[in-house]
Amino acid sequence: MKPFLAHMNPQQQQAILANGGPILVVAGPGSGKTRVLTSRIAYLIAELGVHPYHIMAVTFTNKAAREMESRLINMLGKLPPGLTLGTFHATCARLLRRESDNLPFKSDFVIYDQEDQIELLKLAIGDLNLDPKRYKPTWAQHAISNAKNALILPDNYPVETYRDEALRRIYQRYQELLLINNALDFDDLILWTVFLLENNPEIRQRYASRFEHILVDEFQDTNVAQYLLLRYLASHHRNLFAVGDADQAIYRWRGADYRNVLRFQEDFPDAQIIPLEENYRSTQAILDVAMAVISHSPGRIPKNLFTQKGQGHKVTFFEAYNNHREVEYIADTILSLKRELGLQWGDFAVMYRTNAQSRLLEEAFLRAAIPYKLVGAQRFYGRREVKDMIAYLRLVRNPDDELSLTRVIATPPRGIGEKTFLALRTLALQKDLSPGAYLLEIGKNPNALPAEAFPERGRASLLTFSAMLHQWVSMGSSFPPLAIMDRILEDIGYRSYIDDGSEEGQDRWENVMELRRLAAEFPEPGLDAFLEQVALVSDQDTLEGGANAVTLLTLHAAKGLEFPVVFISGLNDGLLPHSRSFDDPEAMWEECRLLYVGITRAKERLFLTCSQNRSAYGYEEPIPPSRFLDYIPYHLLDEVQPRRISSRHSSKGYNLLEEVARKRESPNPPAERRYQAGMRVQHPIWGEGMVLNSVLQDGDEIVDVYFAGLGLKRLLASMAHLEIKV
DNA sequence: ATGGACAATGTTTTT
DNA sequence: CATTGTCCAT
Numbered sequence: 240m241k242p243f244l245a246h247m248n249p250q251q252q253q254a255i256l257a258n259g260g261p262i263l264v265v266a267g268p269g270s271g272k273t274r275v276l277t278s279r280i281a282y283l284i285a286e287l288g289v290h291p292y293h294i295m296a297v298t299f300t301n302k303a304a305r306e307m308e309s310r311l312i313n314m315l316g317k318l319p320p321g322l323t324l325g326t327f328h329a330t331c332a333r334l335l336r337r338e339s340d341n342l343p344f345k346s347d348f349v350i351y352d353q354e355d356q357i358e359l360l361k362l363a364i365g366d367l368n369l370d371p372k373r374y375k376p377t378w379a380q381h382a383i384s385n386a387k388n389a390l391i392l393p394d395n396y397p398v399e400t401y402r403d404e405a406l407r408r409i410y411q412r413y414q415e416l417l418l419i420n421n422a423l424d425f426d427d428l429i430l431w432t433v434f435l436l437e438n439n440p441e442i443r444q445r446y447a448s449r450f451e452h453i454l455v456d457e458f459q460d461t462n463v464a465q466y467l468l469l470r471y472l473a474s475h476h477r478n479l480f481a482v483g484d485a486d487q488a489i490y491r492w493r494g495a496d497y498r499n500v501l502r503f504q505e506d507f508p509d510a511q512i513i514p515l516e517e518n519y520r521s522t523q524a525i526l527d528v529a530m531a532v533i534s535h536s537p538g539r540i541p542k543n544l545f546t547q548k549g550q551g552h553k554v555t556f557f558e559a560y561n562n563h564r565e566v567e568y569i570a571d572t573i574l575s576l577k578r579e580l581g582l583q584w585g586d587f588a589v590m591y592r593t594n595a596q597s598r599l600l601e602e603a604f605l606r607a608a609i610p611y612k613l614v615g616a617q618r619f620y621g622r623r624e625v626k627d628m629i630a631y632l633r634l635v636r637n638p639d640d641e642l643s644l645t646r647v648i649a650t651p652p653r654g655i656g657e658k659t660f661l662a663l664r665t666l667a668l669q670k671d672l673s674p675g676a677y678l679l680e681i682g683k684n685p686n687a688l689p690a691e692a693f694p695e696r697g698r699a700s701l702l703t704f705s706a707m708l709h710q711w712v713s714m715g716s717s718f719p720p721l722a723i724m725d726r727i728l729e730d731i732g733y734r735s736y737i738d739d740g741s742e743e744g745q746d747r748w749e750n751v752m753e754l755r756r757l758a759a760e761f762p763e764p765g766l767d768a769f770l771e772q773v774a775l776v777s778d779q780d781t782l783e784g785g786a787n788a789v790t791l792l793t794l795h796a797a798k799g800l801e802f803p804v805v806f807i808s809g810l811n812d813g814l815l816p817h818s819r820s821f822d823d824p825e826a827m828w829e830e831c832r833l834l835y836v837g838i839t840r841a842k843e844r845l846f847l848t849c850s851q852n853r854s855a856y857g858y859e860e861p862i863p864p865s866r867f868l869d870y871i872p873y874h875l876l877d878e879v880q881p882r883r884i885s886s887r888h889s890s891k892g893y894n895l896l897e898e899v900a901r902k903r904e905s906p907n908p909p910a911e912r913r914y915q916a917g918m919r920v921q922h923p924i925w926g927e928g929m930v931l932n933s934v935l936q937d938g939d940e941i942v943d944v945y946f947a948g949l950g951l952k953r954l955l956a957s958m959a960h961l962e963i964k965v
Numbered sequence: 966a967t968g969g970a971c972a973a974t975g976t977t978t979t980t
Numbered sequence: 981c982a983t984t985g986t987c988c989a990t
Contacts, residue, residue: 299979
């Protein structure tokens, strides 16, 4: 047997060996999709003799890309030279730099992250004399990002209200500012690539014929722009191999559109669909709970997940009096499980909906002396001191970057305030220069600064700064990033600026040193590679496994990971589902999928916890249990403390516990159908529908209901809270 | 130009 | 409650 087929089940083999053409691999959680993806690449290269140059594999995270890299090295002995393997954004950035002759920006553009975007938007809003309180930069950022993900430019931004028009102008001005700064934001990387391919048939043809095989990971997370990008790239050979799972689509709010899975099937009617249904991760008990939760999600393709790991331990449910008791329970349980089962700290993970929930857990863990690591809460690259240093390096690389310039000038304060800077800016614009370019000019030749234009103090500050800037820039292309960084650190006395002796100050300096270590990994002269890396790498990628500590992380951050023991905390209405999604059914189902993702991270043991009261913002308030708990049949759970009957359910005249109690008394309730074809029924979420069919099974009734606009749903009568309409 | 006092606000965040 | 941003006085 070929090495890349060893230990593969028939479905996996089918996917790996599939002939060309469009292929959609529907990969359930824990079904070995990364193995399939990498094995297929190995197969294409080693068996079919496809040159790696003709293969492109795209992922969403650097971590996923690196994971594939190392597996390929394992299988093939080395990374195939010429292979295109990377994130959407990194791949597009590379392509855009190569093709910048056909684009309105220079090949050495900088990449703005979300924080930079907000800063730039503040400028744009200011330029238009709009009230930043009415037009919040964060709002605008969201709207513009959505527009870009849907390939909408300012010119065709839909305007229905005055507000839309204002937003459209902000968007327009924002794009202008980006070009002036020779910068692209994250969304631009995809957007411009799509436009490049769309508008230049000959470039499109070049890439489309180059990439004989295109493989995509986490296909359900693609947005419209990314989907079109793939379609263009695959337009010649049509060998698009997409792996995804709509049940794990949790990034809708970021523009991801799992309906791309449907579009794919429309655009490629001959697409082969290969399901991967064997789960290698979780016990049956965990899988049962996962299936119970996700089966309520409307419009999904039913999957038949199974595992050979055996039944395993029942999923534990604990309802605490309040969230303090809840975290104590989690800490206590971790301690006793570790002792009883001989587990490592690293075997445990605690998940929650919002980062704010981690604080109480941290406190409880500190008290219990449990070592923990927090994923992603305060981003390394988002740290002020790190962003400061990156601004310096970016400025050296691209002096036109005014955003970085203003940041650099203000940190540390060097006597150049708003007034002085504005005067400088005006002078620069008169000379048709960016302020940064003008400062460089002055650095070379101090006489370029008109003596009469500034008061003595401001003038002196400007001269000092421009001289430093000039020095740094002249180092730019001939020294490695580390040398430039050290020089800057020394010139500006950065350590004494941020390290005030406090613990926080020391932390900050530590972070600067960490960045310095990263810079040291780029020994070549030129900042380009380092800055690109820094711009397109996130902290999720820096999450090192192995560290012997309990992992605390949001449900979002948990995707793609697995742990022997998982706690999902805060299963309360308002947290999960989050209150912000109450009025939007789509968002609501995304919350449900989020829970599903969390559940399916667990290998051996799963604990679901909630609390009856929650203190937040200073006050303790009652908080209802998550409505998703109703989706889990009682017999699948092991309750540590009997759950109190919540008024929410009984008020509806229907109660899960009563139902369960009734079932317990008579394991086989009267075999009688309540629903019949033709009946109209009311569902709490989907509204009114018509019963098409109903059958009895295991003492429960399985009802097929057609809902207008949603289609046919298969429901469990005991779970669905259906009301018969007369 | 800079720091201190007050008000506003409160999801998730692959790149 | 705790963090973040804005305004104002020095």
